[in-house]
Amino acid sequence: MKLLKLVPDDTNIKFLNLRIPFFVLSLVLILGSWTAVAVNGLNFGVDFAGGQEVRMTFEKRETAPIASLRELVGGLGYGEPVVQEFGGPKTVSIRVALPEGTEDTPGAATAIGEKVIAAITKEYPDARKDGNDTVSGKVAGEFRDQAILALLAAMAAVSIYIWVRFEWQFGVGAMFALVHDVSVTVGLFALTQMEFSLQIVAAILAIIGYSLNDTVVVYDRIRENLKKFRKMPLPELLDLSVNETLSRTVMTSLALFLALIPLLIFGPPSLFGMVAAITVGLFIGIYSSVYLAGPLLIWMGVTSDSFVPTESPADRQEKVARGEA
Amino acid sequence: MLEFPLWKKLWLWGLTLAASLLALPSLANVAGLDWPKSLPNPQVNLGLDLAGGSHLLLEAKASDIRAQRLENMEETVRQLMRNAKPRIRIGDVSTGEGRLSFMLDSAADIDRARGLAEPVMQGVNLTREWDLTVVDSQRMVLTPTTAGIDAALDDAMESATEVVRRRIDELGTREPTIIRQGATRIVVQVPGLEDPEALKSLLGQTAQLEFKLVDLNALPENVQAGIAPPGSEVFPYAPGTPMEGRYEAVRRLGGIRGDNLTGAQAGVDPTDNQSVVNITFDAQGGAKFAKLTRENTGKPFAIILDGQVLSAPNINEPILGGSAQISGSFTPESANSLAIALRSGALPVPLTVVEERTVGPDLGADSIRKGLLAMAIGSIAVIALMLATYGRFGVYATIALVFNVLMLLGLMALGNFTLTLPGIAGFVITIGAAVDANVLINERIREERKRGRKVIAAVETGYKEAGRAIYDANATNFISGVALFAFGSGPVKGFAVVLVIGLFTSVFTGVTLTRMFVAGWLRKTRPNDISI
Numbered sequence: 001m002k003l004l005k006l007v008p009d010d011t012n013i014k015f016l017n018l019r020i021p022f023f024v025l026s027l028v029l030i031l032g033s034w035t036a037v038a039v040n041g042l043n044f045g046v047d048f049a050g051g052q053e054v055r056m057t058f059e060k061r062e063t064a065p066i067a068s069l070r071e072l073v074g075g076l077g078y079g080e081p082v083v084q085e086f087g088g089p090k091t092v093s094i095r096v097a098l099p100e101g102t103e104d105t106p107g108a109a110t111a112i113g114e115k116v117i118a119a120i121t122k123e124y125p126d127a128r129k130d131g132n133d134t135v136s137g138k139v140a141g142e143f144r145d146q147a148i149l150a151l152l153a154a155m156a157a158v159s160i161y162i163w164v165r166f167e168w169q170f171g172v173g174a175m176f177a178l179v180h181d182v183s184v185t186v187g188l189f190a191l192t193q194m195e196f197s198l199q200i201v202a203a204i205l206a207i208i209g210y211s212l213n214d215t216v217v218v219y220d221r222i223r224e225n226l227k228k229f230r231k232m233p234l235p236e237l238l239d240l241s242v243n244e245t246l247s248r249t250v251m252t253s254l255a256l257f258l259a260l261i262p263l264l265i266f267g268p269p270s271l272f273g274m275v276a277a278i279t280v281g282l283f284i285g286i287y288s289s290v291y292l293a294g295p296l297l298i299w300m301g302v303t304s305d306s307f308v309p310t311e312s313p314a315d316r317q318e319k320v321a322r323g324e325a
Numbered sequence: 326m327l328e329f330p331l332w333k334k335l336w337l338w339g340l341t342l343a344a345s346l347l348a349l350p351s352l353a354n355v356a357g358l359d360w361p362k363s364l365p366n367p368q369v370n371l372g373l374d375l376a377g378g379s380h381l382l383l384e385a386k387a388s389d390i391r392a393q394r395l396e397n398m399e400e401t402v403r404q405l406m407r408n409a410k411p412r413i414r415i416g417d418v419s420t421g422e423g424r425l426s427f428m429l430d431s432a433a434d435i436d437r438a439r440g441l442a443e444p445v446m447q448g449v450n451l452t453r454e455w456d457l458t459v460v461d462s463q464r465m466v467l468t469p470t471t472a473g474i475d476a477a478l479d480d481a482m483e484s485a486t487e488v489v490r491r492r493i494d495e496l497g498t499r500e501p502t503i504i505r506q507g508a509t510r511i512v513v514q515v516p517g518l519e520d521p522e523a524l525k526s527l528l529g530q531t532a533q534l535e536f537k538l539v540d541l542n543a544l545p546e547n548v549q550a551g552i553a554p555p556g557s558e559v560f561p562y563a564p565g566t567p568m569e570g571r572y573e574a575v576r577r578l579g580g581i582r583g584d585n586l587t588g589a590q591a592g593v594d595p596t597d598n599q600s601v602v603n604i605t606f607d608a609q610g611g612a613k614f615a616k617l618t619r620e621n622t623g624k625p626f627a628i629i630l631d632g633q634v635l636s637a638p639n640i641n642e643p644i645l646g647g648s649a650q651i652s653g654s655f656t657p658e659s660a661n662s663l664a665i666a667l668r669s670g671a672l673p674v675p676l677t678v679v680e681e682r683t684v685g686p687d688l689g690a691d692s693i694r695k696g697l698l699a700m701a702i703g704s705i706a707v708i709a710l711m712l713a714t715y716g717r718f719g720v721y722a723t724i725a726l727v728f729n730v731l732m733l734l735g736l737m738a739l740g741n742f743t744l745t746l747p748g749i750a751g752f753v754i755t756i757g758a759a760v761d762a763n764v765l766i767n768e769r770i771r772e773e774r775k776r777g778r779k780v781i782a783a784v785e786t787g788y789k790e791a792g793r794a795i796y797d798a799n800a801t802n803f804i805s806g807v808a809l810f811a812f813g814s815g816p817v818k819g820f821a822v823v824l825v826i827g828l829f830t831s832v833f834t835g836v837t838l839t840r841m842f843v844a845g846w847l848r849k850t851r852p853n854d855i856s857i
Contacts, residue, residue: 135681147812150808150812153811158805161801213801220793259707268746271750
């Protein structure tokens with residue numbers, strides 16, 4: 001039986017020849033993402049913005065009547081609502097801000113949600129109520145703080161792990177690759193204005209884990225090759241390592257991709273944002289482990305000495321004394 | 326590396342099958358089959374986002390507890406000084422700035438007053454709950470200590486949680502989850518409850534019932550302007566009562582609280598067909614109530630619920646039987662809700678809803694169906710890829726993948742973990758990522774074969790060299806999984822649980838199990854060449 005080989009034997013792509021252009025591109029992507037976040041802002045869902053969010057599905061229609069819903073809910077007198085597609089064309093999320101001062105009057109906020117739902121079901125009797133979230137401003141603020149803390153803690157912790165298991169240069173390289181992955185993913189959400197919720201932060205934390213998988217595999221091979229080929233120039237050695245692990249990278253990414261795509265197409269609409277983030281993050285992660293995590297090692301001066309013990313000055317003196325050197 | 330003695334094989338198979346069997350009850354449940362009652366029935370919990378239901382996060386205001394403690398302390402101190410022999414006269418009592426301060430009429434009493442107050446500064450377990458200082462030799466200042474406040478808060482939250490539980494039990498909803506969270510919060514989750522309004526109105530009322538004497542000396546125009554005479558306070562009438570919009574001045578101290586109740590029932594007053602709530606005091610409460618009504622016969626007292634006056638009837642005669650009737654323009658529903666609230670006890674502190682999530686039941690069922698479909702398609706695609714690429718080794722990887730999913734589900738059932746909507750995504754990601762171990766190993770075996778190693782040596786090196794990267798990759802995933810778990814609330818925690826347990830089952834099935842399969846095959850056939 002002839003077995004499938006996605007990456008031909010003896011593939012030797014000179015990835016690292018293009019390291020400078022791609023490094024510049026990465027920097028541009030990072031800065032561009034930050035700019036997108038600063039200019040567009042993130043479309044925070046109810047988790048982070050606070051307020052009242054109602055989700056409804058219009059099963060009998062091709063698409064949810066977003067424009068008329070906006071008018072309908074806007075006419076209720078709770079300010080301008082955010083009405084948008086949620087994971088699929090038939091499902092919408094409708095968000096209204098909490099009125100000032102409702103922190104101290106329990107029930108006032110959720111009463112708004114009830115009124116919104118009542119108004120919609122009156123106009124569209126076949127609309128299905130999927131859910132209804134109320135998050136106070138205080139809790140939303142806590143979610144924001146926790147999210148930032150969790151992202152920073154996760155990035156720091158895995159980088160320290162890499163530093164301990166490899167060398168400090170590898171830790172810095174991994175950290176930089178992660179900053180890139182997280183920035184670009186968040187930047188995409190700022191660009192597309194897809195809803196940014198707790199689930200998306202969960203997706204980014206998962207990306208941190210999986211993007212690092214690729215980095216670890218490449219680093220592991222670099223470490224092995226550094227010990228094996230002590231005279232090989234570093235760029236060549238990195239290319240060798242990336243090429244040797246290339247078929248693994250392609251296979252694993254393809255497997256993950258094959259599992260994620262059905263979830264994206266056939267899965268529950270409310271998971272769409274999260275799965276989309278993970279899918280995109282998967283590719284960003286592969287790119288960064290080849291073009292960021294690797295080349296950074298060159299510029300930080302990794303050598304075989306990092307893993308093979310060198311002569312200490314004391315050993316050297318001893319050798320000199322014995323007349324061996 | 327490829328040696329598997331019998332005991333090891335038995336042990337590995339035992340572990341695999343045991344964990345996989347634990348998944349069967351949950352699978353039967355999803356498929357809608359009946360699981361025999363005689364067998365153990367570990368089930369994966371479905372999160373609210375899959376089962377439908379309501380999630381409420383309640384928060385207590387710590388400042389209310391502090392204020393109440395000060396008020397109680399004021400009453401205690403007044404009583405101590407009044408009962409001292411000879412009586413110690415005090416004045417200029419204030420509870421501003423979070424502390425209680427008062428002036429002795431005579432500086433000569435200071436040591437006696439101190440001696441009396443000192444014992445009540447200690448808490449039950451000898452922690453110092455209040456600091457006592459004397460200012461200008463005549464003023465005593467009582468400041469609550471941090472330890473005291475924390476203990477009071479903890480106490481209040483503990484009993485508030487209990488009260489919440491009793492109230493929800495009265496509603497008869499099934500399997501509510503009620504957990505304290507942090508210093509001032511309580512999480513309430515009620516599966517299957519789609520309309521949480523009744524629940525919220527029940528939890529929204531503190532049900533702090535008070536009987537206080539009306540201050541007959543207060544000037545009516547001041548009272549209506551909300552100004553209370555010294556020693557009194559002003560409360561509004563509750564909405565819906567005939568006196569709505571007006572105020573009543575009551576004596577601040579000397580009333581009683583409706584804490585000591587043995588029963589509360591909604592009923593109808595036969596004379597006017599109004600809905601009422603009949604309450605019964607316990608012995609202690611009954612005695613206090615009897616004393617209050619005996620000493621104040623002929624005067625009006627106000628019945629106050631959560632800071633609003635329900636009514637202020639005259640005490641026509643002493644009420645000695647230990648029961649009373651509360652009327653306040655109730656509807657049958659509100660009378661019933663108040664009766665439940667009073668029966669289950671007053672909340673020691675008002676709770677407000679700071680987060681509420683409701684999920685309709687249709688959405689959950691729909692999500693499970695779509696999630697399973699996506700998982701099935703994804704699995705088939707991944708399996709096809711593995712078979713096409715690695716042949717026989719792909720078959721082993723496929724068997725490992727099936728056991729991986731079963732063991733993951735089984736371990737979740739064993740640990741009684743909750744499967745949430747993001748958890749379904751976690752399952753799918755685990756399926757995709759689990760094969761990474763096999764890919765790493767198989768690619769390494771290919772490489773070693775290409776370099777000319779013999780079959781056995783290539784397989785051994787493959788497992789050994791790939792093992793290091795697998796270990797490091799999973800360790801970093803574990804770290805991010807822990808961050809995910811620490812960060813997440815309900816649904817996200819469910820995602821983290823699946824990913825983290827999935828790491829362990831993936832490594833076990835992807836590395837250990839496949840090595841056993843491969844070893845068994847190599848030993849039996851001793852091939853000179855393998856296709857990989």
